Amino acid sequence: MIVSKTLINWYSNNKRELPWRQTKDPYCIWLSEIILQQTQIKQGLPYYESFLREFPTVFHLANADESQVLKLWQGLGYYSRARNLHATAKYIVEKLNGEFPSSYKELLQLKGVGDYTASAIASICFNEPAAVVDGNVYRVLSRYFGIDTPINSTQGKKEFKLLAQQLIDIENPADFNQAIMEFGAVQCKPQNPNCSICPLQDSCVALQKSSINQLPVKTKPNKVSKKHFNFLVLISKDNKTILEKREGKGIWQNLYQFPLIETKTAVTEKNISKQLSTHELLKEVDFEVSLYNDNTIIHKLSHQHLHTKFWIIHVDNLNGDAIPIDNIHSYPVPILIGNFIDAFNF
DNA sequence: AATACGGGGAC
């Protein structure tokens, strides 16, 4: 693949001199990779130096106290990395005689080592053609191939990993992996990359389509939206009520609920009464309304908080769609409704 | 499939 060669060539001419690039010792590579997870080189570099000074080998690290490791990690964040680092060092010393696993598959078993880190160590130290996919690789590939699959979706992770794996130079996986990452960090950077000096400018899809700034696509974590649900618990003198089936998409499809009035904001009894008098089910009907729950029930779904009020509405009669309250348990209902039914003394 | 997990750098 010509792209792979171009990247490796660019790397040989442009790579920064970094201490972990002077060695293939798995301990050093492992340490550097853990430190650099979600961490910029500038921030991680001093920690790499101090860790190697304090713990020159995996045996030194394994013999330390966890608090000593955490102290040295102080300020770097994501402290589970430090705890896993220490635990893994002990594991390697005590169970593996101080010898690092040498394949992607085995490395993946280590605490704190995921797909990325296992690939990095396997390729750099053991020449295994396991493609790394980090934030840089997502950016380079999405732009070069013009792929807009969200990089934080399951689909995207699969797709980009496969693409990187197809692209990797099996003759030189170590340099290819580091090349594409370094290229992403230095040349194909997030903001305002200088594409006029890019060695891939002639074949970059995003550049042709002027979509460099649109890629990669990352779906925003949906903010939790707040909704106000008002359920109308209608009760007739002959002990009937009304349940409605939820149609269409969205939550609770095909489940049953009391007639619902969704409002933009929380409503008062006075406020809801006004709406009720014109409601389809209550037109020209005498009714008496009261609020069941004084405290708003906040039902939490993944991306919605449902601020819920149950309004008890007594009427003389209900039409033919009403069901006997005694049958209410035969209908599938959301937990929110089910909890109310169980708690309410019909 | 979401979410928690840190802190700093770049704009």
Next chain:
DNA sequence: GTCCCAGTATT
């Protein structure tokens, strides 16, 4: 403020 950074573990 917003986005991003050589991601992983847990729910």
